[in-house]
Amino acid sequence: MKKPDVKVVLLGDMNVGKTSLLHRYMERKFKDTVSTVGGAFYLKQWGPYNISIWDTAGREQFHGLGSMYCRGAAAIILTYDVTSWQSLGELEERFLSLTDTANHDCIYALVGNKVDLTDAKAQLSQDSDGLSEDRSTAAAGDEEERTELQAAPASPVSLSGSVLRKQVTLEDAVALYGRIMRYKGLDETSKLPADKMCFETSAKTGYNVDALFETLFDLVLPSILRKRNEDKESPTVDLEEVGNKRSRSSCC
Amino acid sequence: MEGDNHQDGEAEGVQISDHSSESDPAADTLLGNHLLPDLAAKSDSSTANRNQTTKLHLSDVTTEEPGQNEELCSQLEAKLETDEAKVSGSRNDVSAHPADGGAEGNAVDNDQSDSGEFVVTMLAKAKLEEQGIGVKGRSSPLSEAGVEESPSFKSHRDEDVTADSWRQHRKHIFVLSEAGKPIYSRYGSEEALSSTMGVMMALVSFVQSGDNVIHSVYSEEHTVVFLQKGPLVLVCVSSSRQSEQQLRGELLYVYYQIISMLTQASISRIFEHKKNYDLRRLLAGSEKILDGLLNLVDSDPSFLLAAVHCLPLASSLRDSLSQILQKAITPNLVFSILIAKNQLLTIVQEKTVIEDSRLEPADVHLLLNLIGASSAFQAGEIWTPICLPLFNPDCYFYAYISYLDPPECTVCLLLLSTDKEAFYAVAECKRKIEEAMAAQNSLSLIAKAQLYSVSQVGVSDLRHFMYKPFDVPDNYRQLTQFTSPEMEAPYSSEEEKMRLLDLYRYMHSRIHSTSRPLKLIYHVAERETLLAWVTSKFELYTCFSPLVTKTCAITAITKLLRWIKKEEDRLFIRYPPKYSTTPNPSKSSKSSKSEQQDSTDNGYLSLL
């Protein structure tokens, strides 16, 4: 059996598009989803590594399970919907506390999904496979995108004719990212820069989706290597136990 | 076409509508008490195996004692004739429902003679009851059934609740809180319906204030059934002509599905704290699960029969699958269930947990519905809390759901654990199961399994049947099951399927009538003839071509029962094995306090 090396968790309110994002990335498709029950576990082969990804349910009904899914996580994707101010607020109110069980060096990404509804740039259906060819290019292109958006944030050019009002700007997200870092007790020097960790994506068109996952996977590599070393020392420990150990040590 | 339907419906209704005028207890006990002892005695002397069931006796008699059989048939026929004569004797179907309603009304209010009227007026105000539906509503429930079947579930939520089309839905279901807050509506958004639901609640509490409980309201077109469960009130407004009992059963399924997501304990707790809590906060996103349940309830007879249907499978294959499940265990695993094409393949359970209780069909139905409503793509593995309300309404199990044949996703593995943290251990069981199945090539064998055709029975006039054996020593304390062939022509279209199901529902309501239960009904409808028969050993519903004679039907049933007996090992899960996974049995036992507390503490407390 393929043993997962590291754990990535998707969190966020229901309907923000967590399942759709993962589906876009894994299957390169956007299709109708049903609201997730509990959580769904996926294994992604990333080079020589196996990355486990938990797609969690955003429904309040399953709130109690969140901290379990987050236990021992190396990266957490906090997802909101750019057309819903509330979905950003929920991240702070409801989901942030769940991340307490994650690794102490857990990486956080803040993702505003459904940007195809608000930004012309994201409306073009992207050949995501092409994008994933070269990650550094994708990341660079991403950077460019952002500057342009900031130049004219409130007037997205309508391509499809149906443009919704953007309720959450990238600045809002960056500000929240700062608050999250403070909550985690990370100072300016040890945290990853906000402009690198705040994404705007569209699961529908594929915009920025590969960049999101691949940036994260690259960032968790050190975590993987460290875990592999630990496993060498005590080869019988499985992921769950490691997770327990870590979360315990991190809260003391 | 419609006129035809209409006529047929009427004909059938009139035919077996009302026996009550000349009740004859002998007719009720037709075969069950009177005829069968004779039969049993006869065949006991001729058959070696005394432990065989009644159905076998009947077939033995047929083959081995033709003379006897003839006698039996004429006896049976005579009885049937009596039944039928009485049936056609009183032709007052049209008034039957209002009459029943009157009786119910009495139960509701003993001295408030105008409350029935009040009820109807209130409902009319609430736009639930409408005489103006006229032509369409009257023609036939089937034409509507067709409309309803169209898979545009999504739009239901956005439906205009003031439109005629909304009123014409065959069956509305509403769930509200005691404070009158809307929780769920099958069609239209709860918000748009909040005033309607308020009226319903007013109705319930009006009757309650007189220390009575409202059960149902009848009008010409609709039956309104109420069910109060703890702080929840469930209402069904139906034009499906089902019995009140059946409709209440369906409401109960809705209640159980809600419980399966939230548990009874946490619902009570929530409403104790806050009477007007908006439960939709917790149920948001679950509408599709309830919608799916209601579509299943309408289209799958498992719910009507309160029994599960398993996929026919060579017993050797089923046994080997069971053994695979039996070997892949981990502490606190309590059920291992294998499903293909939405039907059970096999089910293996923990010894200690189930010692004095078995898995109820309704719990299995809820599980199957949950699986249907939760999508997993590719190799995704789901881990979710779920409560089995009939097993224990207050505690959660943790369900592991994974498809074994991506990307087709037809073969599904469901593992239930009492341990919230057991995901990785349970997922490991799946790998073992996967490996063992690969080694035995099980998946391709399962892929070949399918429903059987009624033609395999070899009885020309038999079109369809449903057979549900009861607890006999053989399968005592096992899951209640039934078997049924595929619905084939002339029941291949959705409308025709629904029409046959409606006929079965009708037969079922007659058999299970609380006021006057019957053991045997021979029912000549326009386009088919049905025979329903319940004994202490089984419940059987058969559908024949309209030209069948009674003698033929009886011979056919004899043959059918013999065929089922012969195929039993293939049609049913016969001897489900058990495993033992509890190092400390008390920990996961049904009544364990610690388990309950641990598992109900699922974050709800934090909401209050």
Ligand SMILES: Nc1nc2c(ncn2[C@@H]2O[C@H](COP(=O)(O)OP(=O)(O)OP(=O)(O)O)[C@@H](O)[C@H]2O)c(=O)[nH]1
């Ligand atoms: N326009 C647009 N719609 C999207 C996008 N991503 C998701 N959606 C839609 O948003 C709805 C919810 O998507 P899901 O992926 O199921 O949301 P989720 O976050 O997984 O929700 P839960 O499982 O309930 O927590 C679906 O109807 C999707 O089609 C997107 O990028 N653009």
Ligand SMILES: [Mg+2]
């Ligand atoms: Mg989801």
